[in-house]
Amino acid sequence: MPGIETSEDSQTGDRGGRSSLAGNATDKALNLLEAASAPGYPHRLGDIAQAAGVPKASAHRILQNLVTTGFLASDGSGGYGPGPRIRALAARITxxxxxxxxxxxELEVLGRRIGHTVHMGVRTGDAVTLLVKVAGPNPVQDSTRVGMQLSLHTTAIGKCVLxxxxxxQLTALVGRLGLPPRTxxxxxxxxxLRAELDRVREQGFALDDEENELGVRCLAVPVRDVKGAVIGAVNVSTITFLESRETLLSWVGLVRTTADALHGLLG
Incomplete structure (x- = not known):
């Protein structure tokens, strides 16, 4: 993968204000690989470049290299998605x-105890990615799926991360992304948001009260790495007309027990 920093790479005009994320050649390649492999592929060059915070010219050059090496695949009409090598790598890891x-x-035990859908999600760049979902028994479910990326500021998992x-760091992130509403x-x-995050720190959990999806209320407790940094959270998702806010809050202890069991598991 190219490792030469070009004059264009030192500009910010084509990055939408995300110059701090572009980083070195390795950072750019990994960000582009992640953006091109996000759900909903094939993705267009401009969308991938914007999501990765890399100028289009540099993005095109690196994407071509990733296609050549088999990490990405091109659909022949300007769209990109995961290639055979990244699929093989994913299979070997999982x-x-x-x-x-x-x-x-751990999530299955929690799900059985509370009878609702539970997730494990982690921060990936400027979003939350769901790693595990254990669906509850109710016929009415939220719209989440494994691999789905969600906003940081509208989700309980994301608030734990923030x-x-x-x-x-928070000010810089909001400066890049803004705070677009979901509901x-x-x-x-x-x-x-700052006031809300103060409450999350004080309470040790976060709530999404129909902020990401109408009719869905969630509670999350942070999960930390071996150094104590928050990397994601365990989340309980409920349908508002099936479960009250008070009942959801009564499960904080159970969710915290599950989150504590996962601390240090992912690094």
Missing amino acids: QGCEEDQVMRA AGLDDE ENSLTDLAE
């Missing part, structure tokens, strides 16, 4: 992976 088995086993940032209940003001 097949029989002890960490995945532990996560699923609560682990300092104010400088009429979404937090779209930075001061309100």
Whole structure:
């Protein structure tokens, strides 16, 4: 993969203000690989470049290299998606992976205890990605799926992640992404978000009260790596007309027990 920093790479005009994320050649290639492999592929060059925070010219050059090496595939009309090497790598990582088995086993126990859908999600760049979903028994379900990427500021998992940032990091992230609403209940003001994150830090859990999807209320407790940094969260998802807010809050202890069991599991 190319390792030469071009004059264009030092500009910010084509990055939508995300210059700090572009990084070195390895960072750019990995960000582009992640963006091109996101659900809904094939993705167009411009969309991939914007999502990865890399100028189009550089993105095109690196994407071509990733196609040549088999990590990505081109559909022949300007679209990109995962190639055979990244699919093989994913299969090798997930097949029989002890960490995945532990996560699923812990979430299955939690799901049985509360009778609702539970997730494990982690931060991937500027979003949350769902790694594990254990669906509840109710016929009415939320719209989530494994591999789905969700907003940080509108989800309970994302709020746990944001609560682990300092104010400088939070301000920079909001400066890049803004606070676009998902529903009429979404937090779209930075001061309100800061106040919400203070509550998350104090309480040790986060709520999404129909902020990401109408009719869905979620509770999440952060999961940390071996150094104590928040990498994601365990989440319980309920349908509002099936379960009350008070009942959801009564499960904080159970969710925390599951989250504690996963601390350090992913690094």
